[in-house]
Amino acid sequence: MSRLELYSPEGLRVDGRRWNELRRFDCKINTHPAFDGSSYVEQGNSKVICMVRGPMEPPMRSQVNQTQAVIEMNLNIASFSTLQRRKRSKNDKRMIEMKTTLERTFEQSVMSHLYPRTLIEVNVQVLAQDGAVLATMTNAITLALIDAGVAMYDYVSAVSVGIHDQTPLLDLNVLEENDMSCLTIGVVGKSEKLAMLLLEDKMPLDKLENALAVAIAGGHRIRDLMDDEVRSHGNQRVSKLTS
Amino acid sequence: MSSLLSITRPTKRDSRSNDYDSDVDMKDAMSEYQDEGSKDNTSVVTPGELVTEDPTWMKGHGTYSLENQTYSSVAGNVLRLNRLLSVIPIRGRYEAETGDYIIGRITEVGQKRWKVDIGCKQDAILMLGSVNLPGGILRRKSESDELQMRNFLKEGDLLNAEVQSVYSNGQAALHTRSLRYGKLRNGVLLKVPSSLIIRQKNHSWNLPGNVSVIIGVNGFIWLSKTSSTSTAPSVNASTNSAQSALASKGGYKPGEGSVSITRLEEESSWEIYSDKNDEISASIRGTISRYHNVIKAMSACELGITEKRICMGYDASMMYADTSMLIEREAQEIICQDIIDSEKMRGD
Amino acid sequence: MLLSPAERSYIYDSLCQKDPIRPDGRTPLQFRPLEATTDFLPGSNGSARIRIADGSECIVSVKSKVVLSEKEANLIEWDVDVSGYRDDSNFVSNLKFSLTDLYMKNFPCEKLKLTAKYSYKLFLDCIIVSHSSYPLTLATMASYLALKSTRLPLLVSEVDDSQVEEQPTFSDDWEKAQYLAEFFKTESFSPPLYITVGIVGENVFVDPSETEEQVLENGLLIGYSEKKCIAPITNLNLATNSNNSNFKGFTPALLISTVDLLKGHLSSIVDALDTLDKQDKEDRTQSIF
Numbered sequence: 072m073s074r075l076e077l078y079s080p081e082g083l084r085v086d087g088r089r090w091n092e093l094r095r096f097d098c099k100i101n102t103h104p105a106f107d108g109s110s111y112v113e114q115g116n117s118k119v120i121c122m123v124r125g126p127m128e129p130p131m132r133s134q135v136n137q138t139q140a141v142i143e144m145n146l147n148i149a150s151f152s153t154l155q156r157r158k159r160s161k162n163d164k165r166m167i168e169m170k171t172t173l174e175r176t177f178e179q180s181v182m183s184h185l186y187p188r189t190l191i192e193v194n195v196q197v198l199a200q201d202g203a204v205l206a207t208m209t210n211a212i213t214l215a216l217i218d219a220g221v222a223m224y225d226y227v228s229a230v231s232v233g234i235h236d237q238t239p240l241l242d243l244n245v246l247e248e249n250d251m252s253c254l255t256i257g258v259v260g261k262s263e264k265l266a267m268l269l270l271e272d273k274m275p276l277d278k279l280e281n282a283l284a285v286a287i288a289g290g291h292r293i294r295d296l297m298d299d300e301v302r303s304h305g306n307q308r309v310s311k312l313t314s
Numbered sequence: 315m316s317s318l319l320s321i322t323r324p325t326k327r328d329s330r331s332n333d334y335d336s337d338v339d340m341k342d343a344m345s346e347y348q349d350e351g352s353k354d355n356t357s358v359v360t361p362g363e364l365v366t367e368d369p370t371w372m373k374g375h376g377t378y379s380l381e382n383q384t385y386s387s388v389a390g391n392v393l394r395l396n397r398l399l400s401v402i403p404i405r406g407r408y409e410a411e412t413g414d415y416i417i418g419r420i421t422e423v424g425q426k427r428w429k430v431d432i433g434c435k436q437d438a439i440l441m442l443g444s445v446n447l448p449g450g451i452l453r454r455k456s457e458s459d460e461l462q463m464r465n466f467l468k469e470g471d472l473l474n475a476e477v478q479s480v481y482s483n484g485q486a487a488l489h490t491r492s493l494r495y496g497k498l499r500n501g502v503l504l505k506v507p508s509s510l511i512i513r514q515k516n517h518s519w520n521l522p523g524n525v526s527v528i529i530g531v532n533g534f535i536w537l538s539k540t541s542s543t544s545t546a547p548s549v550n551a552s553t554n555s556a557q558s559a560l561a562s563k564g565g566y567k568p569g570e571g572s573v574s575i576t577r578l579e580e581e582s583s584w585e586i587y588s589d590k591n592d593e594i595s596a597s598i599r600g601t602i603s604r605y606h607n608v609i610k611a612m613s614a615c616e617l618g619i620t621e622k623r624i625c626m627g628y629d630a631s632m633m634y635a636d637t638s639m640l641i642e643r644e645a646q647e648i649i650c651q652d653i654i655d656s657e658k659m660r661g662d
Numbered sequence: 663m664l665l666s667p668a669e670r671s672y673i674y675d676s677l678c679q680k681d682p683i684r685p686d687g688r689t690p691l692q693f694r695p696l697e698a699t700t701d702f703l704p705g706s707n708g709s710a711r712i713r714i715a716d717g718s719e720c721i722v723s724v725k726s727k728v729v730l731s732e733k734e735a736n737l738i739e740w741d742v743d744v745s746g747y748r749d750d751s752n753f754v755s756n757l758k759f760s761l762t763d764l765y766m767k768n769f770p771c772e773k774l775k776l777t778a779k780y781s782y783k784l785f786l787d788c789i790i791v792s793h794s795s796y797p798l799t800l801a802t803m804a805s806y807l808a809l810k811s812t813r814l815p816l817l818v819s820e821v822d823d824s825q826v827e828e829q830p831t832f833s834d835d836w837e838k839a840q841y842l843a844e845f846f847k848t849e850s851f852s853p854p855l856y857i858t859v860g861i862v863g864e865n866v867f868v869d870p871s872e873t874e875e876q877v878l879e880n881g882l883l884i885g886y887s888e889k890k891c892i893a894p895i896t897n898l899n900l901a902t903n904s905n906n907s908n909f910k911g912f913t914p915a916l917l918i919s920t921v922d923l924l925k926g927h928l929s930s931i932v933d934a935l936d937t938l939d940k941q942d943k944e945d946r947t948q949s950i951f
Contacts, residue, residue: 101405103717103719103792104717105716105717105792106717106792107405107406107407108405116704116705118703120791122791122792125407125435126407126435126436127407127435127436128421128429128431128435128436128437145745145746147743147745147789149721149723149743149787149789150741150743150785150787151703151705151706151709151723151725151785151787152705153705154705156725156727156785156787158741160749161748161749182378182387186435186484187483187484188436188483188485189435189436194745194746196745196789196791198703198721199703199704199705217360217361217388217389218389218405219405219406220388220389220390220403220404220405220406220407221388221406222361222376222378222387222388223361223362223387223388224361224362224378224385224387225361225362225385226360226361226362259362260361260362261362298360301358301360301389302357302358302360302389305357305358305360305389305390305404306357306358308404308405308616309358309391309404311616317930317934318689318691318692318693318868318927318928318930318931318934319692319693319695319696319930319931319934320695320696320934321695321696321697321698321934321935321937321938322695322696322697322698323697323698323699323938323941323942324697324699419664419666469664470664470665470666470667471666471667472666472668472669497666497668498666498668499668500668500672501669501672502669502672502673502685502873503669589666589667589668589671590668590671591668591671591672591675594672594675596679596681596683599675599676599679599683600683600687603676603683603684603685603686603687604687606685606686606687607686607687610686614715636687636689637687638687638688638689638692640687641686641687641688641694641695642695643695
C-alpha cells in the first residue's frame with residue numbers, strides 16, 4: 072500500500088484542511104426528550120449520541136455516596152461503527168480505560184457535591200468512528216449534562232491534535248490518527264485549564280507545548296459552537312414558555 | 315377508521331447554518347474572549363458564564379463564585395430576587411418546595427417511613443407519623459402500626475401529598491395529614507415535565523364529564539372519576555365514606571358537624587387505604603382517556619398545563635370524534651394552537 | 663414498572679370491556695405513531711432509526727460481506743444490543759433468537775448468492791437505545807426499513823465462476839449499486855415483521871404500551887409478511903422485569919381469530935413503512951436529528 076501523503080508541501084491534509092482547521096462540527100441538544108438530558112454530536116464523520124438520566128435515586132445501595140453524586144458512564148460502541156465490522160465487548164480493556172477517563176473528567180467538572188446520594192447515569196452510544204472518538208464522546212456528554220440541568224463549573228470541550236514531522240495537526244480523522252502520535256485534551260471553558268489529557272504514544276517534549284496551544288484554541292472554538300447550540304435551544308425554549 | 319400506523323420523518327428543529335471549517339486562529343479565540351462581557355442580559359446564560367462581578371450579590375442555586383465573581387453553573391435564566399442571585403435551569407428535575415401539592419409512588423417500605431418517588435433527584439420520605447391512620451388523627455402511632463405499614467401503603471401505591479419540608483440535602487419530607495391527601499384510586503396516572511406545571515393555590519379540580527384531575531406540581535397528573543358524593547373539588551373518598559356512614563345512620567343533625575372532626579376520622583377507617591375501585595362507566599373511562607390525550611398533546615407541544623387549558627383543550631379535541639386520532643402529532647399541534655387562540659380571544 | 667393495585671384494575675377493567683378503552687385511546691389495532699429515518703450511516707450498506715414518542719428508540723445497520731457460500735451456514739447474522747442489559751442476559755439472547763428465527767424462516771437467503779461460489783452475507787446489528795415496552799415490533803420495523811435502504815455494489819465479474827480461481831470484482835461506482843429488491847430481482851421485497859399482541863379477556867391489542875403490558879393476560883408474538891401471518895408465532899409474558907399477576911392461559915380459538923384479524927388489517931402497516939422508505943429515497947437528509 073502506498074503511503075498516503077498526510078500533509079502536502081502546500082499545507083493541505085488528506086481531506087483538504089489546513090493544519091489548524093477543525094472538521095465539520097455539528098451538535099444538537101435535547102434530542103431525546105424522554106431522558107433528563109440528551110445530545111447528538113457529529114465531529115467529522117464520527118457520530119455519538121449521549122443520554123443522561125438523573126440525578127436520581129440510585130437503584131442499588133452500593134451506588135450511594137453520602138457526600139456527592141455518583142457518575143456512571145455506560146459506553147457502547149456499535150459494532151458497525153468502524154469500516155470493518157467489529158464487535159467490542161463492554162469489558163474490552165480499551166473501553167474500560169475510556170470509561171475511567173471520562174468518569175474522572177466529569178467528576179471534576181460536575182458540581183457533584185450539590186447532589187449527594189444520587190446517581191447520574193450517562194449512556195453514550197457511538198454510531199460511527201472517524202477518529203477522535205474520545206473527544207466526540209466528551210463533547211456529547213458535556214452537552215447532555217447541560218441539557219439535564221446538572222450544575223457544571225464550565226464546558227468541557229475536547230479535541231485531538233497530532234504531530235506530523237514538525238507541524239501540529241488539529242482534530243485528526245481516522246487516517247491521520249492511525250499514522251501519527253496524537254493527543255486528546257478536554258479544555259475547561261474558555262480557560263487554558265485542562266480537565267482531560269490523554270497521550271498514548273510518544274510525542275517529542277519540545278513539540279508538546281505548541282501542540283497543546285493549538286489544541287486549546289481548537290477546544291475554545293468547539294466550546295463556542297456548543298455554546299451557540301445551547302443558547303439557541305435555550306432561547307427557543309424560553310420564548311415558547313413565555314409566549 | 316383512522317390509519318393504524320403513522321410514520322413521520324424527523325422534523326428539522328431549526329435551520330441555522332454554522333460556519334464550519336472556520337479557522338481556529340489563536341488570535342480569533344483571544345479576541346472573542348475579550349468581548350465576552352457585552353452579552354445581552356435577557357438571553358439565557360450558560361455554564362461558566364460570568365453573571366456578575368459585583369460581590370454584594372448572594373449566590374443562589376445555579377451559580378458559583380470564584381474570586382468574588384459569580385458564574386453560572388447551568389444553562390438557564392438569571393433570577394435576581396432582592397440580593398439573591400440564582401440561575402434557573404431551562405430543563406431539570408422537579409425541585410421540591412415546602413407546600414407543594416404533589417403525587418408520588420411508594421418505592422420502599424422502611425422502618426417508620428416510606429420512600430416515595432416524586433420525580434425528584436432523591437426519593438421523598440413519608441414518615442409513619444405524617445399520615446392519617448384508621449382510628450383517628452390524634453392517636454399516637456403504635457408498634458402495631460409500624461408492623462402493618464405495608465397494609466396502609468405498599469410498593470407501587472400512588473398517593474397525593476404535600477411537601478412538609480425540604481432537608482438541607484435536597485430530600486423532601488411529605489405529609490398526608492389532611493383529608494384531601496391519601497391513596498389514589500379510580501383513575502390513571504400520566505407524567506409530564508414538571509416545568510410545564512405552574513404552582514397554584516388549587517391543584518385538584520372537577521372537570522366537565524364527571525372527571526377529576528389532580529395536577530401535581532411535580533408533573534405527575536392523576537385523572538380519575540369524580541367521586542359521586544363530592545360537590546366541592548378536592549374531597550376524597552374518606553369524607554365520602556364518612557358522610558355516607560353518617561347518612562346511613564339517619565341521624566345527621568345540624569350542629570353535630572362541629573364535633574364530628576374526630577368522629578369523621580374514626581369513620582374514615584380502612585376505607586382510605588382501599589385498593590378497590592368504584593364502579594366506573596364506560597363513558598367516563600372514554601372521557602378520561604380523552605383528557606389523557608389532551609394533556610399528552612399539551613406536553614408534546616410544551617404548553618404550560620393549567621385546569622383552564624385542559625378544559626379548553628378538551629373542547630378543542632371534540633372536533634375529533636375518535637380519541638384515537640389525538641395521538642397523532644398533527645392533531646396534537648392543532649389542539650394546542652386552538653388553546654392558544656382561544657386564550658388570546660379571551661384576552662388572558 | 664410497578665403499578666398500584668387500583669391503577670392495575672382500572673386499566674384491566676378498561677381493556678376488558680366489550681368496547682375496550684386503551685389508556686391512550688388507541689383502537690385495538692392501532693400502533694403508536696413512529697418517527698423514522700433511513701440510510702443515515704454512510705459506513706453501512708443500509709441503516710434505519712425508528713422511535714416512539716415515549717422515548718423508545720431502535721437503530722439497525724446492515725453491513726454486507728462477500729463469503730464463500732459453502733463455508734457459511736447462515737447468510738444472515740443478527741446481533742442485538744440493548745442498553746442497560748448485558749450481552750449474555752436472557753432478555754438479549756431471547757430477542758436475538760427471535761429475530762434469527764424469524765429471518766431464518768422468512769428471508770430469501772438463497773437469493774443472496776452472488777456467483778456460483780460466492781455469496782453476500784448480511785450482518786444485521788440492532789441497537790435498542792432505549793425501550794419501555796417489548797421492543798421486537800420496533801426492531802423488526804427498523805430492520806424492514808434498513809433492508810429496504812440497503813444497497814449492494816454491482817458485480818462486474820462473471821456470475822459463473824465455478825471454474826475460475828478469481829474473487830468477484832465490483833463496480834467502483836456507488837451510483838450503480840443495487841437496492842436489495844433489484845438485486846433479488848423481485849418487485850415486492852418485503853422483510854418479515856413481528857407484531858406484538860396483548861390479550862385481555864376476549865380482546866386483543868396490537869403494540870401494547872408499557873402500562874398495558876403490566877395487566878395483560880397473555881402476549882403473542884406473531885410473524886407477519888406480505889399480508890400473511892407467518893411462523894414463528896409464540897406466546898410470552900410481555901411484561902419483562904415485573905411479575906404480572908394477571909398472566910394466564912388463553913383459548914386456541916382466540917389465537918385463530920387474532921391471526922385472521924391481523925391478516926385483514928396489517929397491510930396498511932407495510933404501506934406506511936414503504937411510503938416512508940420512498941420519501942427518504944427521494945429526498946435524502948443527512949442528519950438524523
